[in-house]
Amino acid sequence: MDLKRVKNDEKLNLCRKYYLGGFALLPFLWFVNSVWFFQEAFFKPQYEEQRQIRTYVIRSIIGSIIWIGVIVTWVTIFQLKRADWGATADYMSMVIPKGEA
Amino acid sequence: MNGTHQFGCTSAPKGNVGIVHFIRNETDMNWLLNSGPHAPYAALLNKSDFNRATVQKLLDSGKVNGIMVLNNTDQILPDSFSPDDSCPNQGHGLYAKDPAYQSCSKVQWNQNADGLMMMDLSIPIFIINDASDTKMLIETCYEGHNQPHADGSARDYPLCAVELKDRMDGAKDSETCIRRTRHQLNLEPQGYCDPLGDYNVYGTVKALNNTESRPDKSVIIAAARLDSFSLFDGLSPGADSAIAGIITLLAAAEAIGKVKETIQAAQLSHDIMFTFFNGEAFDYIGSDRLVYDMTNMDFPKPSTKPYLSQIHLNHISHFVEVSQVAHRDAGKLWLHTDPLTKDKPEVKAQLEHLVSLFLEANSSLVARVNNSNPLPPASVQSFLKAILNQTNLIFPAVVLADHETVYTNKYYNSWLDLRSGINLNYTGDSTTWYDEDTQVATDLTEAADMVAKVLFKLAMNGTLNETTVSANKTTVKHLLYCFLVQANCTILKDIFDEDFAKNLPYSTYPTYVSVATSFNDFTNVVQQLLISFLGEVRYNATKETCRDNDQTVYKYVWMQGHEDHNGTRNESFCMRAAVNVSDAASKAFDIHDYDYKSGQYSTWTESRWAGNAMSIRLFLKPSKAFETMVLIIGLVILLLSLLLSYFVNKRVGVLFPHVPTDRPHVSYQAVEESSLNESTQL
Numbered sequence: 049m050d051l052k053r054v055k056n057d058e059k060l061n062l063c064r065k066y067y068l069g070g071f072a073l074l075p076f077l078w079f080v081n082s083v084w085f086f087q088e089a090f091f092k093p094q095y096e097e098q099r100q101i102r103t104y105v106i107r108s109i110i111g112s113i114i115w116i117g118v119i120v121t122w123v124t125i126f127q128l129k130r131a132d133w134g135a136t137a138d139y140m141s142m143v144i145p146k147g148e149a
Numbered sequence: 150m151n152g153t154h155q156f157g158c159t160s161a162p163k164g165n166v167g168i169v170h171f172i173r174n175e176t177d178m179n180w181l182l183n184s185g186p187h188a189p190y191a192a193l194l195n196k197s198d199f200n201r202a203t204v205q206k207l208l209d210s211g212k213v214n215g216i217m218v219l220n221n222t223d224q225i226l227p228d229s230f231s232p233d234d235s236c237p238n239q240g241h242g243l244y245a246k247d248p249a250y251q252s253c254s255k256v257q258w259n260q261n262a263d264g265l266m267m268m269d270l271s272i273p274i275f276i277i278n279d280a281s282d283t284k285m286l287i288e289t290c291y292e293g294h295n296q297p298h299a300d301g302s303a304r305d306y307p308l309c310a311v312e313l314k315d316r317m318d319g320a321k322d323s324e325t326c327i328r329r330t331r332h333q334l335n336l337e338p339q340g341y342c343d344p345l346g347d348y349n350v351y352g353t354v355k356a357l358n359n360t361e362s363r364p365d366k367s368v369i370i371a372a373a374r375l376d377s378f379s380l381f382d383g384l385s386p387g388a389d390s391a392i393a394g395i396i397t398l399l400a401a402a403e404a405i406g407k408v409k410e411t412i413q414a415a416q417l418s419h420d421i422m423f424t425f426f427n428g429e430a431f432d433y434i435g436s437d438r439l440v441y442d443m444t445n446m447d448f449p450k451p452s453t454k455p456y457l458s459q460i461h462l463n464h465i466s467h468f469v470e471v472s473q474v475a476h477r478d479a480g481k482l483w484l485h486t487d488p489l490t491k492d493k494p495e496v497k498a499q500l501e502h503l504v505s506l507f508l509e510a511n512s513s514l515v516a517r518v519n520n521s522n523p524l525p526p527a528s529v530q531s532f533l534k535a536i537l538n539q540t541n542l543i544f545p546a547v548v549l550a551d552h553e554t555v556y557t558n559k560y561y562n563s564w565l566d567l568r569s570g571i572n573l574n575y576t577g578d579s580t581t582w583y584d585e586d587t588q589v590a591t592d593l594t595e596a597a598d599m600v601a602k603v604l605f606k607l608a609m610n611g612t613l614n615e616t617t618v619s620a621n622k623t624t625v626k627h628l629l630y631c632f633l634v635q636a637n638c639t640i641l642k643d644i645f646d647e648d649f650a651k652n653l654p655y656s657t658y659p660t661y662v663s664v665a666t667s668f669n670d671f672t673n674v675v676q677q678l679l680i681s682f683l684g685e686v687r688y689n690a691t692k693e694t695c696r697d698n699d700q701t702v703y704k705y706v707w708m709q710g711h712e713d714h715n716g717t718r719n720e721s722f723c724m725r726a727a728v729n730v731s732d733a734a735s736k737a738f739d740i741h742d743y744d745y746k747s748g749q750y751s752t753w754t755e756s757r758w759a760g761n762a763m764s765i766r767l768f769l770k771p772s773k774a775f776e777t778m779v780l781i782i783g784l785v786i787l788l789l790s791l792l793l794s795y796f797v798n799k800r801v802g803v804l805f806p807h808v809p810t811d812r813p814h815v816s817y818q819a820v821e822e823s824s825l826n827e828s829t830q831l
Contacts, residue, residue, distance in 0.1 A: 131321075135328060142334045146318040146341065147159060147756075149325070 051088060059088060060097040067104040075115035078108040150323045150342060151432075152737075152745035152752035156266060157317075157380070159756075160273040164314030165214040167191030168770065171291045172198065181212065186303050188212035191311045193286060195219055196565075197227040201263035204270070215313040216274045217765075219283050226569070229261035229559035232380050233430070237262075237562070240748050241432040242530035243487065243523075243537070250488075250523040258525050260555045266380055266562075273313040275765060276381045276564070286311075290767055306772035314764045318342070319756030324745040326754060327738060342754040344738045346665030347427045349435045350375070350676045352402070352683045352728035354409050354608070355420040357458035358702045359451070366466040366544070368420045369607050371600065372436075372528050373398040373471045374429040375672060376662040379564035387660035388571045388633055389551070389558040390430070393475035393593060395675060396628045398423060400597035400620045401471075403682040405604055408618055412608050419466055419608045423683070425675050426528045427733035428662040430562055432751035435733030436528035440535045448731060455700040457727055462536055467503060467607055468529045468546035474596050475571035475589060476557035482596060484517045485548040487524045487533055493543055500545035503607070507547070510602040514595055515549070524548055525556075549600065568633040583630045583638060586622075590629055594622040628678075633657055639712075641674060644681045646692075646707045649673075664755050665734045676730060680706055684726030695723035704728050 051059060063085050070078035082105055089102040130137040131149040138144060150156065170185065171193040172178050181190055190213050194203065199218045207213040236253035244250035277283050290309035297303050319326035319342035326342035333339075357363055373394040377387025386392070402423045405412070412418045428434025440462070442448035449457045474482060484507055491500055507515050524530060527548045536542040551557050560566040568574075573589045575582045597620035605618045624640075631638040637653040645653075658671035687695065687705070695707045703725040710720035737743045737750040745752050797804075 134325070138325070138329055138332060144329050144341075146339070146759075147162065147316055147320050149321040 051084070056095050056097045059085070060100055063088075063101045063104045067108055070108060070111055075112060078111040078115070081105065081108040082112055150319055150321070150326060150754045150756065152323055152748075155269050155319070155321055157268075158270050158272060158274045158315055159317040160215070160314050162316050164312040164316075164764065164766075165189070165191070165273055166310050166312045166770070167213065167215045168308045168310050169193055169217075169286065169290050169295055169767075171287060171296075172203075178203075178206070180297060180301065182206065182210045184301065184303070185212060185297075187306075187308060189214040191215040191217060191313060193217045193219065193291065196221070196224050200227065200230055201232075201265045201268070204265060204268075204274075208270070208272070214272050215311065216272065217286070217311070217313070218274065218276045219286075220276050220278045221280070221283060226560075226565055230565050231259055231262040231559070231561040231563050232264070232266035233259055233262050233378075233562040234264055234267055235259050235262040237430070237526045238432050241437070241751065242526065243489065243534045244530070245534075245748060247489065255523055256525075256554045258552075258554075258556055259561050261559050262561065266378070273315045274380065275313055275315070276384065285767070294769065306775065307769040310768060310770035312764070312766040312768070314762065315758070316762045317756035317758055318762075319754065322745065323737075323752045323754040326756065340757050342756045343664035343666055344735060345428055345431050345662050345751075345753045345755055346434055346732070346734035347376075347662050347667075347669045348672050348730035349427050349439055349733045350425040350672060350679060350728070350730055351422055352679045352726055353420050353422045353457065353460075354405060354412050354683065354727075355418075356413075356702055356727035357420070358455045358700070359458050360455070361458055363420070363458045363460065363464055365463050368422050368460055368464045369467045369469065369604060370422050370424055370465055370532075371398060371401065371469045371471070371604055372424045372426060374528055375425045375427040375435070375660065375675060376430050377562050377566060377660040378430050379562065379566075379661070381564050382661075383659050384564040385562075385659045385661040386564070386567050386633065386657060387562070388566050388568050388573070389473045389475040389560070390562050390566050391660045392632045393473060393551075393571060393589075394471040395425065396625055396632065397474050397593050397597045397600065398425070398471045399628060399675070399678050399682060400594065400625050401601040401604065402679055403624055404597065404601035404618050404620045405608075406682045406684070408605060409683065411613065411617075412605070415609060415612070417610065419610070421604055421608050422460065423679060424528075425672075425679075427669075427672060428735075428751070428753075429528055431662065431753040433528060433531045434662065434735050434751045434753070436531035437750055438732055438734060438736065440531050441736050442731060444535065449701070449729060450731075452701050455702055457702045457729070462532070462539075462542050465532070465542075465544045467499070467544055468532060469503075469600065469604065469607075470527050470529045470546070470548045471596070471600060472525060472527055472548050472550035473556065473558050473561075474549060474551050474593065476551040477592065478552045478557050479516075481516045481553075482514055483550055483553045484515055485522070485524050485527075485550060486517070486520055487529075487546060488521050489523075489537065490533060490543050490546075491520055493540055495540050496543050496545045500547075503545045503547055503603075506603045506606055507549075507599065510606075511595065511599040514599060516553075518553055522554070525550055525552070549596070568629075573629060573633060582634060584623075584626060586626065587629070590622055590626045593629070594620050594625045597625065636674070641677075642709070643711050644677050644708045647709055650709060662733070668730075672730065676704075676728060677706060680704060680724055680726040680728045681708065683728060684724040687723040687725055690723035692721070692723070701729070702727055 066077045066081035085101055085105045089105040167189045168187045170181050170190045192207050192213050196218055235257050237259055239252050294309040330340045374391055377385050377390035379385040426435035443461045484504055504517050529546045560570045571589055573587055575585050577585055601618050601620055627640045631641050635655050636658055637655045641653055642650040692707050695705050697705050705725045707723055710718050710722055712718050735751040737752045
């Protein structure tokens with residue numbers, strides 16, 4: 049969808065839906081929201097709904113960063129400790145590398 | 150892998166690349182370790198230099214990432230080589246937890262061992278069998294490109310390199326790889342390893358069916374082991390480690406088979422069960438499993454049809470095991486007994502009697518080992534371990550071997566345990582080898598003869614003279630040829646049907662037990678031989694009716710019979726015998742939550758590998774500087790061509806004067822505007 053062609057109240061509605069949806073453990077919605085509405089929130093000439101959109105975008109950005117931090121930390125820990133965790137790690141894995149402990 | 154460790158060779162997923170360096174002597178070795186500047190190297194070794202000390206030195210240097218071993222027939226063998234432990238199977242068996250005898254504290258049986266098989270090498274080791282490959286490696290590759298100059302300075306690039314690839318999929322230990330193989334979340338399941346195992350072969354003389362009662366202590370077990378191993382896939386000849394014992398026991402079975410009616414007719418005679426245990430080299434897989442099955446009333450497997458009367462531990466009266474018997478130690482074979490059970494009042498007299506029967510049968514051939522020495526590694530240990538604390542079950546047991554203390558076999562469980570190691574050297578033309586008389590044949594016949602006489606006397610409780618029982622030397626000669634020269638031989642062709650006989654290989658069977666998913670041809674061959682020696686011909690059966698109809702006491706097999714001088718086989722026949730196979734697979738993999746570190750059952754597994762995981766490639770490798778230069782030139786050309794096409798695009802008007810350069814941009818805007826207008830109208 050091209051935001052240029054969407055009316056301002058529609059934009060706010062959309063941005064709010066993505067923002068709220070992110071709370072359902074869907075960090076990608078926040079991430080998409082932050083990228084998609086970034087220009088709208090910070091670089092477009094002012095309009096009525098922009099303040100609200102900006103709030104949602106900032107919160108989405110914060111949420112995304114926290115999520116990225118959490119995921120990166122987990123992946124790092126898992127990759128480093130997978131071999132040590134033995135059976136527990138195997139049961140968490142979909143694909144286990146061949147020929148590695 | 151076993152319950153706690155991984156062993157052996159593997160490579161990086163795409164193979165290890167090293168510069169070929171041929172190590173012919175100490176100087177070559179020192180050059181590689183001290184001066185060779187082009188690491189990593191792939192070491193090329195003569196077979197006499199391949200041992201743990203050399204491999205360890207190469208590994209420790211950190212400059213070697215692969216090893217190739219030349220298998221030239223003209224090379225001399227090393228004086229000894231055994232990759233097994235110096236105390237084989239020490240974590241299992243009767244003495245594993247016995248304070249007085251554990252870890253071979255009395256006798257280090259396999260003193261020539263260097264334990265190479267028990268190392269986690271983690272580099273590829275290949276054996277080069279082909280003569281032209283060998284020539285290529287040495288002459289074209291090494292001498293042509295890599296051999297250092299006379300003054301010891303290294304040659305310049307390009308150097309001849311080899312890529313050795315044998316990537317293994319399993320890792321860590323059996324517990325891990327079995328768990329991963331069984332726990333699959335993936336839609337395309339992938340395996341990591343498989344348990345080792347195959348089948349034991351057994352055959353009884355009296356063929357009692359399940360409605361007939363089998364008295365306690367009425368079965369004599371005569372056993373040998375079927376398997377050996379080596380570091381190299383497909384090269385496990387096991388001449389003394391396994392084959393000599395198998396042939397001796399088969400020849401004894403043939404001798405007993407000829408008098409089986411006498412034994413069957415006698416009311417109070419003992420039954421004899423000839424048993425060939427498989428997977429014994431890997432912590433007694435086969436014998437441990439048979440003990441388990443006997444304990445759980447599962448041997449032979451019950452069935453709704455008539456089946457062989459079951460044999461449990463209480464039915465065993467004696468145990469005679471034929472171990473390695475190709476050599477002689479001080480001119481004799483030796484009778485080993487177990488010090489933990491020998492003095493129990495229940496068996497003391499019987500054991501003395503059993504030993505005296507051997508001495509009576511051939512006093513110049515056998516002698517008894519000092520009876521405070523423990524048994525060497527042997528299948529009977531699995532049985533004695535199970536009944537050690539049940540004195541009513543204990544039976545007298547002897548192990549016949551060609552060593553009094555340490556092994557006389559210098560190549561125990563190795564790829565060099567060849568016929569040359571047991572002095573099976575033929576003198577005539579290779580077409581006459583099959584019938585050629587050799588000292589080994591004489592020795593094994595003598596041993597088989599003695600075993601058969603003892604078994605017969607035991608079975609008949611000494612009521613009949615055993616002079617009618619004698620081993621056939623012709624059979625021994627033939628079997629030596631079939632097992633140690635080539636399996637495609639007359640006796641094996643005669644006892645199989647056309648289909649199997651046609652596919653008998655022109656090589657020897659490897660004795661490695663391998664993974665439990667297939668039935669080894671070698672096991673099948675031993676079973677068929679046992680049927681032909683213990684069985685009886687069913688004259689009225691045709692090929693179609695020669696089957697195990699509604700019973701499992703007997704196995705029926707069709708044999709195509711001997712070829713006459715016209716090349717036709719007119720005397721095909723059906724034979725049946727109370728012979729069958731039983732599982733030789735460890736219970737460790739069946740028991741839920743089995744503790745892999747407990748040492749109760751064998752935990753050996755073999756890693757799987759991908760279809761393309763094994764390869765060797767030779768090529769010339771240029772220097773790092775040259776490789777970098779080629780890469781940089783490539784990048785420069787890429788950049789130049791990008792720049793070129795950019796400018797061509799910019800100046801496209803020069804080439805195509807009529808194309809307006811800015812048209813696409815305009816049209817795009819136009820479309821966008823028109824669609825915007827539409828939406829505003831709506």
